[in-house]
Amino acid sequence: MPAPKDDAGRRTYELDRAHVFHSWSAQAALDPMVVTRSEGSYLWDADGARYLDFSGQLVYTNVGHQHPRVVKAIQDQAATLCTIAPAHANDKRALAAKLITDRAPEGMNKVFFTNGGADAVEHAVRMARLHTGRYKVLTQYRGYHGGTHLTINMSGDHRRWPNDNGTAGTVHFWGPFLYRSAFHATTEAEECERALEHLEQLIRFEGPESFAALVLETVAGTSGVMPPPPGYLQGVREICDRYGIVYVADEVMVGFGRTGTWFAVEQHGVTPDLITFAKGVNSGYVPLGGVIIGDHIAETFAHRVYPGGLTYSGHPLATAAAVATIEAMADEKIVENAAEIGRTVLGPGLRALAERHPSIGEVRGVGAFWALDLVTDRETKEPLAPYGGSSPAIQAVLAEAKAQGLLVFTNYHRIHLAPPLNVTEAEVKDALTALDVALAHADAVYTGAPIA
Template identity: 55%
Template structure:
């Protein structure tokens, strides 16, 4: 046995191939124990937004450690208070308070608790194509197949179909039709389930692991209107897309809506120290000014994590990262992916925003048959395994899921580095093209 034999890896077959041993990283790159370098087109788990080993972020953590390493979340702390202020100043609508957690799944757990406590209702609405975390309530809300192995979850949840124009459940032909059909469907689900029993609706602003599904125009505004009509708390899950991923502090800003609660984690300090939280609308937060909030976590709002968050926001502004994501995301990454799609019949659709994109890979571009079946495993999933391995062999680390080649580089990645990555994607798509049945 080796020392690594004692690590139990998440979301993994423990007897499978040994994971790559990473020994260092810098900016948009990391390398293994053999010195092989990888261009990080996944930001690890879509969290290293500011890049690896940013010196200013490291120094902020070191400085905070010299001052105060840890303190109870029940007392005040300068770093925690400053980060809360910075977050709410950038949040939409009347979101004015922050409940800190140590990660995204816990943020979802507490958002649901807030919605239920505030409304006195129990049911939650969640989309089928979604992932909300691996803890009890969060995995119960999740719609994708990773939920299956955890069932029964005993979460009072009702699922609905979100918009997916490329594979529309309603066979629509335009984005406007898809929005109208998806909102009609959601209204029917609410009415059939009994609005008086529904506490909240949780929705990834841009669906992440399940396809980088950007909502069509008007959809999120329609969701907001339905929640207002029926007194349902609208929770925007921005654990993956918050803090710059699509070129906005919060992704909802790209769609002009303000939810009641926003869950965040990952990008708030790029995972340098674990941190998450819920941004809470003032009308909900006031409910607890004279009533006990039933929840908390020992390490919530840890000083080291919050100091990193404060430094991260300062770096974002000093380095113009949001503008960089908007411009390079549109003019280099998005444009480059669309150019690749025109050359490769295996690409059924390109979709994305900012530094968050997906290539939907197909066997037949006419029928849109996916490269691998839904929830494929073993031999059925082999084509995507081959493609992913080919990318890594060439020094590119993607964020692949299902039949999608997904791309989410650190937000500090340069235009030249993006072009380097796209050249590798181009070569890898040649392998994907070999699976196209009409070629």
């Protein structure tokens, strides 16, 4: 897009391009949109154009932009106590920890606060290694756990490749994903059974006594919004118990209502040993993450020093935002709205689009977390963009969606939809209308048989 016409916006754009080094990007190719304000489900660019934000930014604006209760909580906290070292107790950190553990599975009563999701996963792995006395970690392909040296090596997508020197102690496995099955399965039950057999066989051949932890996104997010089949997480729990492996549920992206329950593990009837969180805990208003710790692991460090910490652990501004976010979500029934919107409007609306657009190979999702798997042929499932890359067709879809006033999250050949959890039915219908127009660009390069 061209630089903003607005003088202030253009100045911001020029300063950004001269001095800001952006993540996950070839710097010379960047053309960032200048955002000047936001409210609810919308944001505005420097020239005043309004966009319906179904990206969640990076899937974290769970209560939308500028929620007044969260903004006021940050303002009030700043006027009282802007910062304090983590060795000291303060009211907002203590209350945030209670509100979080109140919503966690039974037997998880401690929280270690971090600055975000990657360091939450780092510390969960450290806890597991110290608790078990083991080193290796299991993670799945099509998974993502963060951008630090350890967590990017743990991740299972292409971003690991240039960072992987093979020293992180990670062993990857194939998780269940029936649409692109690694196990030649034809039903969800087959996919679940074969994925669990694969996982257990891998553990046996790698040496069960070598594994400290299995880290698993409850619903794989960046890699494609892939809810696990019924029974899979129970099977993972049983395997971890069998071999003394710490089960870490990575809920950085899906925690705090994204899937229609406070934590996604609730929908699968399992209790992990550790849960990592970030993003939605305070809608990203101030950086915050953490580890919810099972009582048996917390006991390991009751009389043994935990060798880890962060300067800003449990920062007052961040935890004040978390308290306000969680209380607002509870009072305004925002989690319930996410479940209802997904069940009655967003999910059915996306499936209706699939009936009209042959380029939609599959619709996947739960709550306010959905993905369209775009293909050039439904029978062969040829992706609209290659693994680890993009394509002119997917870029045309995104450009048209933006021209229609809709922002979405995208990765490779997929469009991800992660609206605020308090999104309205009318806003969802507006997004579906914009997508309907944009998907014509994907249909234009479709080479498969027409929809029957």
